[in-house]
Amino acid sequence: MGEYSPGFVDSCAQVRQATQALYKGLQRVPYLVPYPTNGNYILCRTSPNLTGSGITARLFDEFNVLVNDCSGKQGLDSRFFRIASRTTEENEELVRILLAIANERPVPEGVGGRA
Numbered sequence: 001m002g003e004y005s006p007g008f009v010d011s012c013a014q015v016r017q018a019t020q021a022l023y024k025g026l027q028r029v030p031y032l033v034p035y036p037t038n039g040n041y042i043l044c045r046t047s048p049n050l051t052g053s054g055i056t057a058r059l060f061d062e063f064n065v066l067v068n069d070c071s072g073k074q075g076l077d078s079r080f081f082r083i084a085s086r087t088t089e090e091n092e093e094l095v096r097i098l099l100a101i102a103n104e105r106p107v108p109e110g111v112g113g114r115a
Contacts, residue, residue: 025095
């Protein structure tokens with residue numbers, strides 16, 4: 001990797017840090033169970049009264065946020081979806097949206113647009 005090595009190592013550290021912060025934020029969302037990860041994405045399971053496809057559709061339709069519905073993946077059921085970690089700011093915004101949905105309160109103006 002030569003001359004790019006220090007920048008690559010720094011970038012990897014930032015991605016790990018952002019992903020772990022996202023994981024901690026998702027743990028605060030009462031209807032989600034996020035699974036620990038070593039990647040740049042987090043697998044989540046919804047509470048029994050929700051579905052992964054329902055959450056993914058709502059995030060996209062209402063907030064222009066794209067996450068991956070995993071309900072069709074082998075070994076997973078209809079309650080699973082996956083979130084790719086983005087910047088710290090985008091991850092914090094997503095957690096705010098998910099918490100607002102949990103509380104069914106209006107999402108602050110300007111929040112959304114992560115697709």
